[in-house]
Amino acid sequence: GAAPPRAAGVGLAAPYASARGMPEQPQDVNDAARASWIVAKGIAKEFLDYVEEAPRRLSFLCFCGGIALSLNGLLGVLNVFQVFNHAIYYVVNLYAVFFGLVTCITELHADTSPDLHRTFFGVQKWMHEWAKGLTTLWGRGLFNIFQGALAYVSSGDFGVGVLLGVYMLVMGAVYVYLHWRSPGTRAVQEDYIRVDG
Numbered sequence: 314g315a316a317p318p319r320a321a322g323v324g325l326a327a328p329y330a331s332a333r334g335m336p337e338q339p340q341d342v343n344d345a346a347r348a349s350w351i352v353a354k355g356i357a358k359e360f361l362d363y364v365e366e367a368p369r370r371l372s373f374l375c376f377c378g379g380i381a382l383s384l385n386g387l388l389g390v391l392n393v394f395q396v397f398n399h400a401i402y403y404v405v406n407l408y409a410v411f412f413g414l415v416t417c418i419t420e421l422h423a424d425t426s427p428d429l430h431r432t433f434f435g436v437q438k439w440m441h442e443w444a445k446g447l448t449t450l451w452g453r454g455l456f457n458i459f460q461g462a463l464a465y466v467s468s469g470d471f472g473v474g475v476l477l478g479v480y481m482l483v484m485g486a487v488y489v490y491l492h493w494r495s496p497g498t499r500a501v502q503e504d505y506i507r508v509d510g
Contacts, residue, residue: 372420375484379416386410405467412460419447454488457481
């Protein structure tokens with residue numbers, strides 16, 4: 314039959330058992346988790362400070378993410394055999410290319426790449442008229458979160474799509490954070506993305 318139940322504090326789990334018989338986390342694990350949390354908070358704070366010093370940095374990081382998403386989607390689109398076997402993934406890859414290009418055009422600025430900005434200024438202006446959400450920090454944040462989630466869930470196994478998805482989720486979260494962090498500076502932060510015609 315079944316082995317009789319052991320009393321709390323008896324056997325292999327004795328060092329980690331509580332008075333009620335429930336296992337506890339060893340102190341080393343708690344200390345490691347606490348230290349990891351402190352390091353993660355420090356890295357996040359440094360990154361947010363880095364972005365807040367010059368908001369164009371975030372635009373450039375998102376521009377690079379848009380390029381990477383477009384290239385990753387393009388590789389999926391070029392796999393024409395996927396149309397027959399996995400049509401939904403083929404369509405998602407088409408959307409990834411499109412959304413990546415939208416991100417690239419939205420994040421273009423004259424001081425970052427004058428020639429490219431001049432070339433796509435008309436398209437950027439048109440996009441900002443018809444997709445006004447892309448002219449706000451929260452709108453860009455939600456758009457990047459959507460792209461990141463799409464890349465993440467459509468990737469399947471751990472690969473480039475998962476990494477790109479997490480990257481875009483983080484960029485989107487930073488945009489949303491910048492929008493909500495302080496109402497007094499929100500207008501100043503949003504001003505750098507407006508397109509004047």
